[in-house]
Amino acid sequence: MNITMLSTMAADGMGDRIAAGGLADGLSFSELDLRARRVGALLVAGSVERLGMIDLNSDAVPLALLGAAYAGVPFAPLNYRLADDRLRAVVERLAPATVVVADGSVAERIGTIAGITLLPRHELLAAAADAAVPPIAEAPSDPDAVAVLLFTSGTSGEPKAAILRHHNLVSYILSTVEYGGAGPDEAALVGVPPYHVAGVSAVLSNLFAGRRVVRLESFDARVWTDLARREQITHAMVVPTMLGRILDDLDGAGLPALRSLSYGGGPMPLPVIQRALEAFPGVGFVNAYGLTETSSTVAVLGPDDHREAFASSDPQVRARLGSVGRPVPGLDVSIRGPEGEELAAGERGEIWVRGEQVSGEYVGHRATRADGWFPTRDAGMLDDSGFLYVFGRLDDVIVRGGENLSPGEIEAAVLEHPAVADVAVFGVPDPEWGEAVAAAVVLEPGAAVAADDLRAHVRALLRSTCAPAVVAFREELPYTDTGKLLRRVVRDDVVSGIQS
Numbered sequence: 499m500n501i502t503m504l505s506t507m508a509a510d511g512m513g514d515r516i517a518a519g520g521l522a523d524g525l526s527f528s529e530l531d532l533r534a535r536r537v538g539a540l541l542v543a544g545s546v547e548r549l550g551m552i553d554l555n556s557d558a559v560p561l562a563l564l565g566a567a568y569a570g571v572p573f574a575p576l577n578y579r580l581a582d583d584r585l586r587a588v589v590e591r592l593a594p595a596t597v598v599v600a601d602g603s604v605a606e607r608i609g610t611i612a613g614i615t616l617l618p619r620h621e622l623l624a625a626a627a628d629a630a631v632p633p634i635a636e637a638p639s640d641p642d643a644v645a646v647l648l649f650t651s652g653t654s655g656e657p658k659a660a661i662l663r664h665h666n667l668v669s670y671i672l673s674t675v676e677y678g679g680a681g682p683d684e685a686a687l688v689g690v691p692p693y694h695v696a697g698v699s700a701v702l703s704n705l706f707a708g709r710r711v712v713r714l715e716s717f718d719a720r721v722w723t724d725l726a727r728r729e730q731i732t733h734a735m736v737v738p739t740m741l742g743r744i745l746d747d748l749d750g751a752g753l754p755a756l757r758s759l760s761y762g763g764g765p766m767p768l769p770v771i772q773r774a775l776e777a778f779p780g781v782g783f784v785n786a787y788g789l790t791e792t793s794s795t796v797a798v799l800g801p802d803d804h805r806e807a808f809a810s811s812d813p814q815v816r817a818r819l820g821s822v823g824r825p826v827p828g829l830d831v832s833i834r835g836p837e838g839e840e841l842a843a844g845e846r847g848e849i850w851v852r853g854e855q856v857s858g859e860y861v862g863h864r865a866t867r868a869d870g871w872f873p874t875r876d877a878g879m880l881d882d883s884g885f886l887y888v889f890g891r892l893d894d895v896i897v898r899g900g901e902n903l904s905p906g907e908i909e910a911a912v913l914e915h916p917a918v919a920d921v922a923v924f925g926v927p928d929p930e931w932g933e934a935v936a937a938a939v940v941l942e943p944g945a946a947v948a949a950d951d952l953r954a955h956v957r958a959l960l961r962s963t964c965a966p967a968v969v970a971f972r973e974e975l976p977y978t979d980t981g982k983l984l985r986r987v988v989r990d991d992v993v994s995g996i997q998s
Contacts, residue, residue: 499639499641499664499665499668499669500567500637500638500639500640500641500643500645500664500668501563501564501567501645501664501667501668501702502534502564502567502568502637503637503668504668504671504702504705504706505527505530505531505534505564505705506531506637507677507706508527508530508531508705508706508708509527509528509530509531509532511677511678511708512527512678512708513526513527513528514526514527514528515527515682515708515710516710517529517530517560517705517710517711518530518557518560518710518711518712518713519557519710519712520712520729521685521710521729521730524710525557527705527708530560530561530564531564532633533561533626533627534560534561534564534565534567534568534626535565535568535633535634535635536565536625536626536627536628536631536632536633536634537561537562537564537565537566537568537569537622537625537626538564538565538566538567538568538569538633538634538637539568539569539631539632539633539634540565540622540625540631541565541566541568541569541571541596542569542570542634544596544615546569546571546595546596547571547594547595548571548572548573548574548592548594548595548596548647549562549565549566549569549571549572549573549574549595549596549597549598550574550575550576550589550592550595550596550597550598550614551573551574551575551576551597551598551599551692551693552575552576552578552585552589552597552598552599552600552604552608553575553578553598553599553600553619553692554578554600554691554692554715554716555688555689555690555691555692555697555713555714555715555716556600556619556713556715557623557713558598558619558622558623559575559692559697559701559713560701560705560711561622561623561626562575562598562622563575563646563698563701564701565626566645567637567645567664568634568637569634570637570638570640570643572644572645572646572647573645573646573647574592574595574646574647574648574649574659575646575648575691575692575693575697575698576588576589576592576597576649576693577649577691577693578600578604578691578693579979582607582608584657585607585608586607586608586609586611587656588649588657589608589611589614590611590614591659592614592647593611593612593613593614594613594614595613595614595615596614596615596616596617597614597615597616597617598617598618598619598622599616599617599618599619600619601618601619602618604616640664641663641664641665641668642663642664642665643663643664644661644662644663645662645663645664645666645667646661646662646667646698647659647660647661647662647861648660648662648693648694648695648698648790649693650790658860658861658863659860659861660790660791660857660859660860661857661859661860661861662695662698662790662793662857663857663859665854666793666854666855666856666857667698667699667702667793667855669793669828669853669854669855670699670792670793670794670795670855671699671702671703671706673826673827673828673829673854673855674703674795674826674827675703675706675707676707677706677707677708678707678708679707679708680704680707680708680709682708683730683732684707684709684710684732684733684757685709685710685711685712685729685730685731685732685733686700686704686709686710686711686712686731686732686733686734686735687712687714687722687725687726687729687731687733687734687735688700688704688711688712688713688714688734688735689713689714689716689717689722689735689736689740690735690737691979694790695788695789695790695793695794696735696762696763696788696794698794699788699793699794699795700735709733712725712729712731717740717979719740719743719744719746719747720747722740722744723744723747723748723753726753726755726756727751727753727754727755730755731753731755731756732755732756732757732758733756733757733758733759733760734756734758734759734760735759735760735761735762736759736760736761737761737762737763737764737981738761738763738764738766738767738770738981739764739977739981740981741759741761741766741770741771741774742767742770745770745773745774745777748777752777752778753778753781756778756781757780757781757782758781758782758783758784758801759774759778759781759782759783759784760783760784760785760786761783761784761785761786762785762786762787762788762795762822762981763981763982764977764981764982764983766785766820767910767913767920768819768820768910768913768914769913769914771783771785771804771819772808772819775804775805775808782800782801782804783799783801783804784798784799784800784801784804785798785799785804785821785822785823786798786822787822787823787886787888789851789874789876791856791857791858791859791865791872791874792829792851792853792855792856792857792858792872792874793855793856793857794855795826796822796825796826796829796831796849796851796886797822797823797824797825797826797831797886798822798823798824798826799818799819799821799822799823799824799885800823803818803823803885804819806818807819814881818885820887820910821881821885821886821887822885822886822887822888823885823886824884824885824886825851825884825886828853828854828855829851829852829853829855829856830851830852830853831849831850831851831880831886832849832850832851832852832871833845833846833847833848833849833850833878833879833880834847834848834850834873835847835848838873843880843881843882844879844880844881844882845879846877846878846879846889846902846904847877847878847879848873848874848875848876848877848878848892849873849874849876849877849878849886849888850871850872850873850874851871851872851874852869852870852871852872853870856870856872858872875891875892875893876888876889876890876891876892877889877890877891877892877895877904877906888906889904889905889906889907890904890905890906890985894924894985896923896924896925896933896935897925897932897933898925898928898931898932898933898934898935898963899930899931899932899963900932901963903925903935903963903964905922905923905924905925905985906923907960907964908923908935908937908956908960908964908966909921909922909923909937911955911956911959911960911964912937912939912952912955912956912966914955914959915947915951915952915955916942916945917941917942917945917946917947918939918940918941918942918945918947918952919940919941919942919943919945920939920940920974920975921937921938921939921940921975922937922938922975922983922985922988922989923935923936923937923966924936924938924985924986924988924989924992925989926968926989926992926993926996927993928967934967934968935963935964935965935966935967935968936966936967936968936969936970936989936992937952937966937968937969937970938970938971938972938975938988938991938992939952939969939970939971939972940971940972940973940974940975941971949966949969952966952969953965953966953969968992968996970992970995972988975988976988
């Protein structure tokens, strides 16, 4: 149950297929596995205890992930976008470790740290390609060993180091991916950064499926579109903000090879997914909701679900476009109340998950209950058909006069106004109600709308208590590079404007 088993199976059964890179010069599955074994040998020879990585989304990522697994050490990709002091603090927590770095500028950012050895990316790639380096023959077999350490990307406080063990990751892949299920012509375009759980799962899922992976270092809509056409990309994964920009950049040529487009990382505005379904009628859309602590995907809204909801005139069925689908095989999902009691279909509460892929574990702390259930701190609901709806973090719930209001629900309503391009909803202090609803709104280019019109629009779709008392217009909203809205940053900005 080591993740290297996935690489070994791919090399044995699909060795001649291209695994990574372009069709003309990419690495085959057998060569990728061989080079990962050499990286493992390099780490063992150097007595490396942990392998960190501060790098863009390069072809060194699968070699580092699998090489660390062959060496029996944890792989810890770090967020290169952190401010220098925060990045240094995370690296210090990783010591003793060897850290793969893209270039010399990283060394300048973090300086000298006791117990940390820097390994330039080009040296890792050179060792992997060196036939003189004897590859590791067998990988460690302990399924409970730590495979990956991922530092959470929280916007406040010290990041937590989430632990994913080999059995968590392998269980997720075996239950969700068909071995060799990809056709020989399939290629996936991956632009998710390596320090995100989706970046880790992209390596392993495409490896086991036998699908070629083309990596994009950083996202630009035009570069993404050109690369997708040039490499005949059939499968791609994006976050909602990326999809909107791709649609804005499309020209008449379209994306003729594209068959499947998965998205996640944050709520998808209904207007965007409806526009995408119209722009790509032959593409299968997949909405994936997952967490770092669950080895990636918890629930999936598949292509058939999208098509059925998009074509339906039944409001309940059409509403499923705003859901994240049904739980993946092998995973239990429950909605719980404040005391941990299980709630009925249609009731809102906290999403709890349980299954072999669920870690729910951090360095120094385990968040899973004795019975295996992991409280996610996400607010959600299961409908009568088992579709899961996610309403955001419980900490973001607005409490107005004792009534709990969901920012996600209000955001979805505001986004249905044709003049609105983006919105963030949050609570602000109110002397009468405790909290009042506030909305930071980005308008479509050239559009105009009055705050009172937006309030009336929300009241018509929801109820009067959901109408934003405060409407602040903004040019844009801040997001992380993985598509998560920095809601608290927006809130602090708006609150400071109210108080000034």
